[in-house]
Amino acid sequence: MGELKDKVKGNLNEAAGKIKQQSDNPETREEGAEQEGKGKAQQFSGKVKGALGDDI
Known part of the structure; x- marks a missing residue:
């Protein structure tokens, strides 16, 4: 679950930064x-x- 959460937050921050x-x-x-x-x-x-699992 952490993988998806990080990717979504990353996409949102990247888009907001570009704007x-x-x-x-x-x-x-x-x-x-x-x-x-x-x-x-x-x-x-x-x-x-x-790649490594959410346990990191």
């Missing part, structure tokens, strides 16, 4: 880039959990 990067505000664009990176990390975590 924020379209802003005219430089601070919001930077925040969006960070959020997109966080989303990618969460997706990777979900993939690892899927």
